[in-house]
Amino acid sequence: MASVTLKNVSKSFGAYDVIRSIDLEIEDGEFMVFVGPSGCGKSTLLRLIAGLVPVCEGDVFIGGEQVTDVPASKRGLAFVFQSYALYPHMNVSRNISFALETARLGKDEIRRRVTKVAEMLKISHLLDRRPRQLSGGQRQRVAIGRALVGQPEVFLFDEPLSNLDADLRMEMRFEIAKLHADVKTTMIYVTHDQTEAMTLADRIVILNWGRIEQVGRPRELYDRPANRFVAGFLGSPRMNFAPLDRAASSGGVLRGVGGFYHATEFAGADIPVEIGLRPEALKLVSAETKGTIRGTFERMEDLGYEYVCYVRLSETLVWTVRSTGSPPAFAEGEVVGLGWQPENLYLFGEDGRRIEHDGAVQLASGASL
Ligand SMILES: Nc1ncnc2c1ncn2[C@@H]1O[C@H](COP(=O)(O)OP(=O)(O)OP(=O)(O)O)[C@@H](O)[C@H]1O
Numbered sequence: 001m002a003s004v005t006l007k008n009v010s011k012s013f014g015a016y017d018v019i020r021s022i023d024l025e026i027e028d029g030e031f032m033v034f035v036g037p038s039g040c041g042k043s044t045l046l047r048l049i050a051g052l053v054p055v056c057e058g059d060v061f062i063g064g065e066q067v068t069d070v071p072a073s074k075r076g077l078a079f080v081f082q083s084y085a086l087y088p089h090m091n092v093s094r095n096i097s098f099a100l101e102t103a104r105l106g107k108d109e110i111r112r113r114v115t116k117v118a119e120m121l122k123i124s125h126l127l128d129r130r131p132r133q134l135s136g137g138q139r140q141r142v143a144i145g146r147a148l149v150g151q152p153e154v155f156l157f158d159e160p161l162s163n164l165d166a167d168l169r170m171e172m173r174f175e176i177a178k179l180h181a182d183v184k185t186t187m188i189y190v191t192h193d194q195t196e197a198m199t200l201a202d203r204i205v206i207l208n209w210g211r212i213e214q215v216g217r218p219r220e221l222y223d224r225p226a227n228r229f230v231a232g233f234l235g236s237p238r239m240n241f242a243p244l245d246r247a248a249s250s251g252g253v254l255r256g257v258g259g260f261y262h263a264t265e266f267a268g269a270d271i272p273v274e275i276g277l278r279p280e281a282l283k284l285v286s287a288e289t290k291g292t293i294r295g296t297f298e299r300m301e302d303l304g305y306e307y308v309c310y311v312r313l314s315e316t317l318v319w320t321v322r323s324t325g326s327p328p329a330f331a332e333g334e335v336v337g338l339g340w341q342p343e344n345l346y347l348f349g350e351d352g353r354r355i356e357h358d359g360a361v362q363l364a365s366g367a368s369l
Contacts, residue, residue, distance in 0.1 A: 001154075001184065001186055002076065004154060008023060009055050012056050031186075040207045042190040050156055052072050088130065121179075136164050137172060140160060157176075198222070203217055206229075231346055239277065281345075284311070284337070288337070291339065292339040297311055
């Protein structure tokens with residue numbers, strides 16, 4: 001087990017800056033997940049840690065040792081890819097043991113380790129099969145087994161479950177969480193799947209354009225996003241936003257929607273220019289309800305365990321409302337009210353940063369739009 005530290009790490013491909021001055025500390029035994037939009041640099045960052053691509057600037061430390069110029073094979077890491085990368089002509093047992101044979105470990109030690117790993121991953125009955133005789137989930141277990149058997153200091157996973165169907169993903173997610181609880185090895189995991197990130201991570205790194213937007217525990221990022229990007233990235237459906245036209249230093253009007261807001265006090269002198277509300281923080285009520293804003297009911301998606309309603313606030317703004325229980329009986333085109341608790345309202349400043357507020361930001365009573 002080892003910690004991983006990045007100091008001022010940058011990477012460019014030609015003139016294209018893919019990773020921009022990243023500082024990051026991953027603790028010994030931690031499960032760290034990298035998420036972010038496609039192309040933001042998640043895999044590249046993982047490969048820089050692995051030593052599969054060289055950094056342009058900065059340093060990488062593993063277990064406190066500077067490994068910036070140490071080749072991948074000497075960094076004490078194991079990499080699990082989306083594509084499994086199993087040897088097709090070898091059976092499962094040899095796929096798992098091959099690296100140990102190359103490292104000239106004793107036969108008994110190899111057998112002991114393969115047996116243990118196979119039991120852990122529930123693939124003991126598959127040891128004589130070839131990869132093509134396995135399902136996707138079984139292949140991924142073998143790939144994990146192969147990584148595990150080398151007893152690495154750090155595990156690196158690059159979208160390991162994205163080739164699997166929904167049920168298998170869930171099963172494997174559970175297995176990986178269990179594996180981490182068992183072996184307690186530091187794990188760094190790249191995914192674009194929010195559920196994987198939220199459920200597996202001790203901490204999540206949210207990347208955007210090669211920079212870190214925020215690092216924190218899943219719940220912390222969800223409840224207290226540092227900025228609009230993080231707020232909009234986590235959550236499905238995503239957070240509803242609306243621009244605020246400043247009317248006074250202590251309030252504003254929702255652009256294109258109306259509705260006056262006022263706040264007794266903001267932390268600092270930031271002026272909010274945008275509001276955000278999560279779909280589950282909104283309540284659909286009748287249009288006459290005071291202290292709500294109005295919109296037009298457009299559509300509902302009933303998923304059985306929850307429903308999502310689409311409400312048009314203006315020509316350009318459609319908000320989503322997510323809830324469980326019996327779906328509301330509004331008709332398409334009907335005018336409805338949207339209400340929320342003041343403490344669930346997010347405010348963002350001009351630079352996109354979230355502005356703390358004291359929960360006293362609210363619709364002026366009886367606002368009529
Ligand atoms: N070897 C390379 N040469 C040139 N450009 C590269 C190379 N590897 C990655 N890139 C570019 O760097 C950017 C980041 O790629 P990377 O694979 O790290 O993103 P990602 O966040 O993992 O994306 P995805 O979620 O789509 O896999 C992309 O625009 C990609 O095209």
